[in-house]
Amino acid sequence: MKTEQKNIKRSIFAIAALLIVIAALFGIYQFTRGAVTQGAKSITVDVIHKDGSQKTFNYHTDREYLGEVLTDEELVSGEIGAYGMFITTVDDETADDTNQEWWCITKDNGQLNTSADQTPIADGDHYELTLTVGY
DSSP: OHHHHHHHHHHHHHHHHHHHHHHHHHHHHHHHSOOOOOSOEEEEEEEEOTTSOEEEEEEEEOOSBHHHHHHHTTSEEEEEETTEEEEEEETTEEOOGGGTEEEEEEETTEEOSSOGGGOBOOTTOEEEEEEEEOO
16 A cells, blocks of 8 residues: 555656756747747848859748748648648749758848748848758
């Protein structure tokens, strides 16, 4: 009987500890994610292709995240994964993963640590999508 009570107490303690860890991680996520700007915005997206050519796209939008704008405008397509959308095609050029090609997202030439659909946008933002070779 005492062993069962100890097991129940341990289980309750483990569940409580797990809930505390989940709450802490959620709090950290909420604190560190970028702020969302509502309303009309203008953003610029430069696409740098494998051959080095570059195209500039200017968008006016009420959307809050970069991925929403890029997919609405049909500039990109990709696969949804655990970390958001993984961009595979930009401006009709598809990255070849057998050659370790991938689309790198940067903002003002600084690499982002979020996927496009998790990147909040603000008026005047400037992004680059560069076909990159090598992991």
